[in-house]
Amino acid sequence: MRLILLGPPGAGKGTQAERIVEKYNIPHISTGDIFRAALREGTEMGLKAKGYMDKGQLVPDEIVVGVVTERLKKPDCQKGFLLDGFPRNVHQAEALDKVTEKMDIKLDGVINVDVPDEELVERLTGRRMCKGCGASFHVKFKPPKVRNVCDSCGGELYQRDDDTVETAKDRLEVYHSQTSPLIAHYDKQGILLNINGNQDMENVFSEVTKELDKIAE
Ligand code: AP5
Ligand code: MG
Ligand code: ZN
Secondary structure, eight states: OEEEEEOOTTSSHHHHHHHHHHHHTOOEEEHHHHHHHHHHTTOHHHHHHHHHHTTTOOOOHHHHHHHHHHHHTSGGGGGOEEEESOOOSHHHHHHHHHHHHHHTOOOOEEEEEEOOHHHHHHHHHTEEEETTTOOEEETTTBOOSBTTBOTTTOOBEEOOTTOSHHHHHHHHHHIIIIITHHHHHHHHTTOEEEEEOSSOHHHHHHHHHHHHHHHHO
16 A cells, blocks of 8 residues: 655654554655764765754655655555655645656555644653653653653653643644645545544554555455
8 A cells, every 4th residue: 555644744744654654564664764864974965854844844845746756666665565755845735746657656545643733742842752752652641661661672651852831833834724724635636634633642643543444355
């Protein structure tokens, strides 16, 4: 299956992606994760991306589109893929349309996770990530068993630099002005799957799988 996960910052894209890729056995391609990994490795791209990410702005299209295009050519994407956080504006969506056309493949579905803004700021500011394995927690909605310690690997938890109240609000603004028009873009293509993201993680996942199982038939 070739899928896109669309939704505002904090909607639960990463949380759902983890489960979706396991169930459907496809690679998870998160542009945000790719940039954060590049930054940890200290590459030029990582450093450049950080300047935009810390302000809650989008990394320039030419960088992002190049990264994704190369990634989609890797052999593991032949069985399908789940794009998380890409595309993020109409220009990126049109670039992806061209790439898929050139590769002679079609997207099967765009999972649109809907959550109201009020909920999102609390989700973002309460998120904690593991330094060791990248697992994601939340101080209230998914607390680790021991404070600041990862349940899976015992690693230390940290807060993402862009998860402050101020940057979270900037990211939401960017979502509404630049990313939300993609809902109409994919609705027109007839592949939009609307999911209520404002319920607990398990229920969101069962709604997602219900929709995906229909496509997989
Ligand atoms: P990116 O890393 O993609 O961040 P984002 O889109 O802002 O989304 P998040 O990762 O913050 O949220 P999520 O939806 O994955 O939620 P999660 O599951 O973690 O992008 C970061 C930056 O990189 C961008 O601002 C931009 O600068 C740059 N970038 C990336 N892609 C780009 C592109 N294509 N073009 C240009 N620039 C790009 O959940 C959040 C929290 O809520 C967690 O703590 C979780 O435990 C909790 N939670 C999840 N689900 C639920 C639930 N159902 N109920 C209660 N709590 C929940
Ligand atoms: Mg994410
Ligand atoms: Zn860990």
